Amino acid sequence: MHRPLLLIYAQHFEGSVQGALVMSALRYFHREVGQPQLMAWDRLDVHRSREVKDFVESRSEDFVLDEFPVYSREFNPKEGCNSQVKRSMINATHESVADLRQNVHARVVSLRRRHSALRGFFEHARLSLRGLT
Template sequence: MVAITPDGRLYARHFRASVSSRTVIQALRYFRRQIGTPLLVVWDRLNAHRARATSAFIAAHARDFAVAYLPAYAPELNPEEQCNARVKRALENALPGSVATLHHLVRREFHRLQHRPDMIVSFFRHAGLSVTQLP
């Protein structure tokens, strides 16, 4: 799971399991600790994002998280999709011999992307999003 900010920061939390409400909640806790300010979470309509447990967690932590959902079937509006596409392109010819090696390669590519805030900002522009911070 990846969190990106309009100023070009990237935070990644990798799980070797299916995305579930449990992993979404773990990632939200991690991102909140890392970023340190209340977060606007912009989500697609993945079942784990809309699950009762996830909704209950968000409701219980309303001072830490606000949620906005993207329209259904609109990956072009999600700047995080550009982030994932970039990592996938970097791994197009990779031939990992194990899941552990694949995990290492993915983490390496996300780490490289963390050092390209200009590119992350461009993902927001590509999606046509303008984000301003409230005083």
């Protein structure tokens, strides 16, 4: 049985994340994917801000939002992704913040190709992908 691909996209920013950066990331994701997307978000304050909610509501044909329950690492598949990226960099050294960001980006792109691992992060979090992939 052929399964459609499950993909992960990430944007990394220095400093605290504000609404304008979240909206910039959403525009980036839309350009990269080019189809309606399910955004599975944790309850970070900026994700719940009026500015971001208004932006997403104005583009309801592009984004569907789903919030995870109150923060719990074991129920957030993003934590599996973060953990995998961190483990892959355990002995890495970086000359600069730019070098670190480039390495993180490369690890996320590599993880993007590991569809079974991505599905596993959702399964570990006891989240169903039925109907999404």
